[in-house]
Amino acid sequence: MIADSMCDKKFILSLFMILISGLVFSQTDKETQIENVTIQTVKKYKNKKENPAYAIMQQVWKKKKSNGLLLHKDYQYKTYEKIDFRLGNIDSAFTKKRAFKGLDSILFKYNDSSEISGKAVLPLFITETISQTYGKNDPKKERKDLLAIKNSGLNNNQIVAKTVQGMFKDINIYDNTINYLNIGFTSPVSTDGFAVFDYNITDTVEVNTIRTYEIRFTPKNPDALALKGRLYISMDQYNVMKVEMETNKKININFVKNITTDLEFDNPDDSTFIPIRNETTLNLTLNDKDGAKNIIARRTANYSNYEFDKGLEDSFINKIIIPEDESITKDDTYWQENRTEALTKSEQNIYKMYDELEEIPRYKHIMKTVEILNSGYIHFGKWLDVGNIFQSVGYNDIEGLRLRTGARTYFGKNDMWRIQAYTAYGFRDKEWKYGAEGKYMFNKTNRFMVGAGTRKDVLQLGVQLTTDEGIMTRSFASSSVINSGDNTSLSSVSQTNFFTSIEPWKNIQLRLDATQQSITAANPALFNISYIQNGILKSRLDDSRLTFSIMARPGTKFSTYGVERYEQTMLAMNPTFILKYTKGFKDIFNSDFNYNKLQFYYYQPVILGNWGRLFANVEAGKNFESLPLALQNVLPANQSYGLQRGVFSLMNYYEFVADSYAVLFLEHHFNGKIFSQIPLIKKLKLREVAFFRSGVGSLKQGSVNMNAGNMQLSAPEKPYYEYGFGIENIGFGNFRILRIDFNWRGNYLNHNVTSTPVRKFGIQFGFQMNF
16 A cells, blocks of 8 residues: 555554554463463564464364354354445535535435544435345355345446355454455454564453453554454353454555444353354445545444254255245335344435435436446337447457447346347458347246357357357457467357256256357458368368257356346356367268367466465366367367457467367466565555466367368377566556456467467456455
């Protein structure tokens, strides 16, 4: 974080005051006799074993896997959740801005003095939910049923409302790592805590009738991503009874100035300690200066009605419940009876404000603009969307400037069927392209669905191994604007697809695709994919195939349940597994080849404590027969200067082709862990990224002999690799979205098998909206 001298002085002064005014307890020689303590002046301990707090934390670590919900075979409880957003630091000049003309009489009459910040705030948004959770511990399974939901301000945009909810995660204080906005913070209860924090016992207090030790924890390195606050540990059972914690002043998180969390626990019996309240507040701002406009986002969750060991069956836990909109929309009487925490006056005002705003045309226009920017579509009448506006303009070396327009049916967020289509025109090749697809879902619980589509378009086929079978998809390389060298290796594809899919188990999809396609070079003079079959030279490939796919995404959450779902990805750490088998059939619809192909895909983001976040991607596949270039596995390349995960940045399109292949992509974001240790550099709030990419494969001689194009086929029999580092979080204030990568090619430095020369070093850049 960039901090001026005044902020540094304030922080140092605060730390100094803590050190001189704090109190600690000392212990007797035996660590088990923790109760015998005396108050002393705060001091730094040379050895953690000399610190009386260490003996207490050792007892906490021993018990952390044997208390709370883990003590019982099954459990159930009710959750009341409330999330509200407010705009802070409002002044009279702000209320007079032209943007609020016509709305000011309603907006600003609800200004109040926030109990959060103590300054004038404008209520923006509130959502309330009530849910019931059922769970088992051996093996761990959980089901969460939504019972009621109430929104203000965004009633017609559940996607935005769910995205707001997705900014927060339940916190298990006993985990070694706490996930805030997909950034890992060491928990104060972590077994590694003494490497990150200084602990001092400061008092003994009563929490929910339980006598507790109050332990203050502060980060050893004030420039690192770390928490500070107080733990309250029960003196008899050594369980966490309460936590008050917040991020240190110099956190390096985009758009975030501060995060605070208060947790409370209760003990319904002598051994069970359960969470009863979780309140987390995010202070969001683009400018880290004091007095800057900020958004205060607060989530409060109350947990109640606990029941244990009721004999819940696996069939009950595994049952998927899709709530109907009508069943979860409740009246005011229901909410008054079921809220476990009353609304404040400010929160009540949010509902009043939006009731009045919804009658004003200017407000309706603003909300329509928000929805367009969020979805990419412009809605007309009751059922028509026009767009996607973000795909309207593109460019490649074959089509030149490309303009595209499209439309889809849209009655609501949970439509059970959808038809969509597009058309595009290239000003260089002077040809029209098109695509259309329809889907219908019979059952929203197991998501049994059928669909069909067709398209004729110019595509870049060499940028993805485990491809998406959908008609409406288009690769980034087909319309990239800034490229390294010419990109003429595009194909003209005419394709028809029929599919059916089902989810017999939650987040496990089975899909069968029947596809017929014809592939030719988009410009044969520049890119030739001809092949020889039975002594005959062919320039067009006809292919008829069936593809069976199994996709598992455990833990994935969705905000809607319609034929097209919106996935909550903001804090998603769930893996993705895909297994695909493809069977090609010769002579069906003039198809040219019989073949069998097997592919496997695995993707996993992982938070590695305060060392940051790793993205790992592994793919492997095999063609069991010799095949021409158009049906081969092409190692994914990126000739653009834009950032793209899961591709080789210094490989040219079609440089490596393989019947059998395996690739590995590793990208680690250190979140400033290294730069925060370097004087002067740490003030820039930059973050470091490291990456490694490798691929290996083999090519049958039959596949090589079949090739009659102008491109030499080559497989990376010796593993190809590239590596590099990136600098992200480039910007100003709390608005830092630029990233620059520096890539080096490790081998195959003279591998000139395409028209584009091999690049030994390359720079790529892009914008990423990460916290």
